Amino acid sequence: MVPHLVTALTGPINELEQRILESMPAIERWFRLEWMEHTPPFYTSVDIRNAGYKLAPVDTNLFPGGFNNLTPEMLPLAVQAAMAAIEKICPEAKNLLLIPEKHTRNMFYLMNVQRLIEIFGLAGLNVRLGTLDESITEPTRLQLPDGSELTLEPLLRTPRRLGLKDFDPCTILLNNDLSAGIPDVLKNLHEQYLLPPLHAGWAVRRKSQHFDSYEEVAKKFAKLLGMDPWLINPMSAQVGEVDWQEGTGLDRVQTQVDALLTKIRRKHKEYGINEKPFVVVKADNGTYGMGIMTVRDAKELEDVSRRTRNKMGVVKDGQTVSQLIIQEGVPTYERVNEAVAEPVVYMIDRYVVGGFYRVHADRGIDENLNAPGASFVPLAFSESHHLPKPGMRPGASAPNRFYMYGVIGRLAMLAASYELEATDPDAEVYE
Known part of the structure; x- marks a missing residue:
């Protein structure tokens, strides 16, 4: 299935697809060399926007849920990638402790946990x-919609290790993004592998740091292909010390919004794009589509309603928002069954293992689709995403389109690798 792209089959994105396909050997070699220098995050999902005139990641998740939305055909890829990831980290591993989110009554999320257990079980691990x-x-047993069940167990902490009763794991896999902070039970584990590392969680991580790293990666990649990095990079700015409740700091947000809109207008003029530019103001830490607003004119911030302030001031687990990232808005022109859609690419280790379209019938092309009412349509990665079909006209082939999405997803994953290295509290600093 190639979703309908409601833009002309000409223009920058089709030129980009052509260039990516023609450069495939150079691209794959470039990624190989990068992975010799950098360690990929354990698993990653990336939200991508295809505007027809640019293609860019807008969010990178290092604790992805949603594995239940991958099709059974994608399972072998995921299992192989999981095997490769575990072999690199702990080849003798036999026990894996999986720590999920605390909101254990969300059935869709629990089905994601079930799928992770299946993937790592098939990779040869005992998972609890x-x-x-x-x-x-x-x-505690939790019933799932398909009649199966999951068993949640209390953690058992000894001075240097973490496990369960009668279960001592070599590796601990977090599927909890630590929005509420880093619990003591996870600190100072020096004898086990904790994946992803604690500084990947939202207690420490910042989107602005990620997109700074992504800009660096996009420039390197654009140089390889001889293209403008803007075609794959959403411009952004960061603002701190904002208090939504008191309204303090919003003048600085307004100034940055105005400056970024001016930059986008300049680019639109350069490429002859007739879109009205917009920016997305987001909490610099956070997930689940919370703390997000779309702004088309800086003046909109002069009179923000109390309801919007309340929505913007708090994210998951009640964390207050004082740092913001202002990101160039990338509209999505993908359509699935007439509804607005965006691709989400899933990776384990350095491999693309699948993905899906996030579809929302009630949202516009310039709005956040990660919201209640979204549905999910699997991407056709089962037609191996690594086997694009050169020679077909741009936009006509699913494998070609999805290969391109996989490249952008891997660029964002590489940026996350740079980001984690830069923020690693245990890294040695050389002057």
């Missing part, structure tokens, strides 16, 4: 679930 929810003091 430990919970950070201290109210769970004994093994």
Whole structure:
């Protein structure tokens, strides 16, 4: 299935697709060399926007949920990638402790946990679930819609290790993004592999740092292909010390919004794009599509309603927002069954393992689609994303389109690798 792209089959994106396909050997070699120098995050999902005139990642998640939205055909790829990831980290591993989010009543999320257990089970590991929810003091069974069940168990901490009763894992996999902070039970684990590392969680991580790293990666990649990095990079700015409740700092947000809109207008003029530019103001830490607003004119920030301030001031787990990233808005012109859609690419280790379209019938091309009411349509990565079909006209072939999405997803994953190296509290600093 190639979703309908409601822009002309000419223009920058089709030229970009052509250039990416023609440069495939150079691109794959470039990624190979980068991965010799940098360690990929354990697993990653990337939200991508295809505007027809540019193609860019707008969010990179290092604790991805949604594995349940991958098709069964994608499972072998995921299992092979999981095997490669585990072999690199702990070849003798036999036990894996998976720690999920605490919101354990969300059935879609639990089906994601079930899929992760299946993937790592097929990769040859004994997988059990430990919970950070201290109210769970004994093994607790949770029924899933398909009639199966998951068992959550209380964590058991010794001075240097973390496990469960009668279960001592070599590796601990977090599927909890640590928005509420880093729990003591996860600190100072020196004898086990904790994946992703603690500084990948939202208690430490900042989107602005990620997109600074992505800009660096995009410039390198654009130089390789002889193209303008703007075609794959959303411009952004960062603002700190904002208090939504008191309204302090919003003047600085307004100034940055105005400056970024001016930059976007300049680019639109350069490429003859007739779109009205917009920016997306987001919490610099956070996930689940919370703390996000679309702004088309800086004046809109002069009179922000109390309801919007409340929405922008708090994100997941009640964390207050004082740091913001202002990001160039990339509209999406993808359509699935007439509804607005955006591709989401999933990776384990350095491999693309699948993805899906996030579809929202009630949202516009310039709005956040990660919201209640979204549905998911699998991407056709089952027609191996690594086997594009050279010679077909741009935009006509699913494997070609999805290969291009996989390249952009891997660029964002590489940026996350740069980001984690730069923010690693244990890294040695050389003057």
